[in-house]
Amino acid sequence: MATVTASLRLQPLSSLSSSSSPPPSSRPLYLKFNTSHRENLRYLSSLGVIPQNPRLAPAVDNLPHILSAVNFLKSNGISDEYFPRLVYLCPQLFSPTFSISETDPVFDFLAGELGASAAESRGMIVNCPSILLSDVEYCLRPTLVYLKELGVKNLNRASKTNAHVLNTRVEKLRAKMRFLKSIGFEHEEAARVCGRIPAIFGYSVEDNLRPKFEFLVYDMERELEELKKFPQYFGFSLGKRIKPRHWHLKKKGVRLSLSRMLMWGDHKFYSKWKP
Template sequence: MQAAVDFRSLRLPFFSRTTFLQSSVYWSLSKILIFIFEFDLNNFTFVCGLCLKFMNTSFECQLAEIMKGELTKLPLPQKVFFARAKFAESGIDGSFSLRLVPPTLLAAEKEEAKAVLTLFLKKQGLNNAAAARTINKSDSLVDHLVSRLHSVHKSRYLVGRELTTLEIRDALIPYLETLLEEYGAILVDVVENFPNPPAKEKTEENVPEVENSIVPVSAIIATLDPKKQKALSRVSDTSPNGKLPPHIIYLIELGMEIKAIREVIRKFPAFAYYSLEGKIKPIVEFLLDLGVPKEDIPTILTKRPQLCGISLTENLIPTMAFLEDLGVDKKQWAKVIYRFPPLLTYSRQKLKSTVGFLYETGLSEENVGKLLTRYPNIISYSVEDNLRPTAEYFRSLEVDVAHLLHRSPQTFGLSIEANLKPVTNFFLERGYSLGDVATMVSRYGALYTFSLLENLIPKWDFFLTMVYPKSELVKFPQYFGYSLEDRIKPRYEILRRCEVKFILNQMLSLSEHDFHKLVKNRMQKMISE
């Protein structure tokens, strides 16, 4: 259970703590919020939004982040935003986290989020003009998408590692798909009016308005789809018999938090009705027998609860045998399933289609098997919409497609117009030839997965301040994979102060011990000469 939050000790930005303590209304609000925070985090942020509306206060404020019982003041230059939808297929437990980031990085992340949102809207049928109009009205949602990035990739921010465009896309697309699933035809209205979806306002209008009253939690739950509401009631303490179903208790004993179970059921209501002995337990025991660690089971079920609805003997085991025939390493099934649980839920036709394309590119049978084992997500890419057009694009650059697929399969999930062409043009505009670009991507397949604004441009700008010729990047494009602040700048500063020269590869790829040892040797050699 989430740790309780003492709202009496908080420094709330929108009214003073003294006023808060003196006001019985605000005190009532705090008690309601504490209760909801502890027992219903899914609706916590939504209730906060309603409370702020109730107070009818206009302000620019700082929002206290609530995550695992800790509160951190977070400066937000724009609106405070709230959201009820959670990540689908992400393994995130629903809590959110914002981190302090430099203004330039925050601006870059917003542009990346806008690009992802634009592509998603176009995929739903909007033309360029309509998508652009919607994006211009989506500031609140874009802010929220950025906060989602910080939540999903918290560890990356802590160590200063760069997010790739693909990582940004993979973090945001599942969330947007959740919005689409929940709101369907009114998605555009939801994007433009976030966090106040039109469909929800109608339901809220039916709630009686009493002066100085608080919207009850039951009224908020009532806004759910009846099917989802009924399914969710099976994991609440207010069920008719007052007991949780056996399969819910079993999942909790496996280490799955009640919030995560509720989120799974919200995305996939049928999961609430799966029997323990007939569906869930056999799949869990099967995964454990494959070598999947017990602590990984909750993550797998959260990402793909549909696994429990698949017959072991008629579907799951035959699919695994089919994939083993294609080269998937049977000793690696535990890792493969953890990396991409949906793999075993795809049809045989889909698997054959993707594998057939891989053979078309020139990949050997051995490398196809290695690719499916190392990066099973490749099955999720559409052959006609992603894989084939991307292969044709790289062939136009005279890149060895089979080699690139083997080295960096995630590149084939990127948009040609939004990701690939801008990166190619970036290098062409700086004096590199198509041959140079082909050499760079062949040597470092992940090159195209990096963000222009957050990665390539700032690192290029710093590269120009160093004494290396441009050809050095053709020899060592891996330069763009190192952290600018944590690796590139510190090491170059050491070389500059010691008046020692290294090639770019030596400067960055050596371990700390070997780097300093080589610097010391070079200095001693200079002194002896």
């Protein structure tokens, strides 16, 4: 790859919101390709893309590829502050065995089929950089279609939940639906739960959902109808929130709705129901 002495002026990604205009005080960023090997190392280490220890520096032959990946990502609006996160979560992006051009279909999918703005697409990538490695035909597109069928909305919003759910194979999503139906939800009811609380797709059935359901039924002696009214129950920690509050109330002989039991902050809850 020929070295280029140039500067590419870019605007920083100021936030993960849908706004694409940086604040007036933002300084433009400059990506420089230099002929000096030492300057390239210094630049990449300042971004957090490579270690600062020169002994851990990548091979000379790998630098053009890393610089090319940095250039590509910055040309798509990824600002300096997010590169350490990208390297930590998805080092493959900077690997000499990976062609950054392979990510073009993902950018096209985010902008076209998902309908994400430039800022929302960048937010998706920062929240879940491995989405750039996903196959559009076999993962992203089928997942998007399935989520829309369930009624999940606003998938273009740049949240961690949306980014990770979109990057999940359909079969894993269906496993959560099967679980809800196995405990008594009708298909439409299960779909509504997933539509309202898409974060449920990120929970493990055996390590999260099932233990919470069994505690609800066997220890708390609650009915399924209560869960249907308050499916947000699944989003609370079993060990840190559900169990301590249940046993605390049981000692006092108090029974509350799931929402009152769990939605209140600790201060309000324990002030109301003092030990």
